[in-house]
Amino acid sequence: MTNPQLVPCAHCASLNRIPAERLRDQPRCGRCKAEVLPAAPFELDQAHFASQLKGDLPLLVDVWAQWCGPCRSFAPTFAQAASQLQGVCRVAKLDSEANQALSAQLGIRSIPSLILFRDGQEVARQSGAFALPQLLGWLASHGVKA
Numbered sequence: 001m002t003n004p005q006l007v008p009c010a011h012c013a014s015l016n017r018i019p020a021e022r023l024r025d026q027p028r029c030g031r032c033k034a035e036v037l038p039a040a041p042f043e044l045d046q047a048h049f050a051s052q053l054k055g056d057l058p059l060l061v062d063v064w065a066q067w068c069g070p071c072r073s074f075a076p077t078f079a080q081a082a083s084q085l086q087g088v089c090r091v092a093k094l095d096s097e098a099n100q101a102l103s104a105q106l107g108i109r110s111i112p113s114l115i116l117f118r119d120g121q122e123v124a125r126q127s128g129a130f131a132l133p134q135l136l137g138w139l140a141s142h143g144v145k146a
Contacts, residue, residue, distance in 0.1 A: 013048045057088070077130075
């Protein structure tokens with residue numbers, strides 16, 4: 001194994017050691033056997049938030065709500081980004097209505113909001129929905145390149 005990366009499973013949050021060159025090969029979790037890095041956003045919640053911050057890959061979180069029109073219209077763009085970022089950045093969705101305490105802890109004031117975490121720390125935040133090229137450009141300006 002060369003340059004292994006620690007990556008929490010999107011499903012069970014177990015840490016997996018994955019060789020860097022295999023991150024885009026749909027690696028499976030050693031514990032639950034699910035895909036560790038899905039090509040679609042995974043659901044994030046209060047119970048698994050802290051464990052999902054661990055690991056070597058950045059985590060991009062879309063904070064949204066079902067009643068929010070801009071959130072719903074941004075969802076396909078966010079899903080496209082997840083597909084393009086597979087193996088480079090983990091992509092998750094946080095329902096602000098179902099996780100009100102976590103949304104308050106994160107200081108969410110408007111939705112949709114994007115938060116980029118690296119090494120367990122917030123490194124960037126952006127409110128509002130935007131097109132895929134702008135989203136990928138924003139991520140690239142923070143060191144995440146698809």
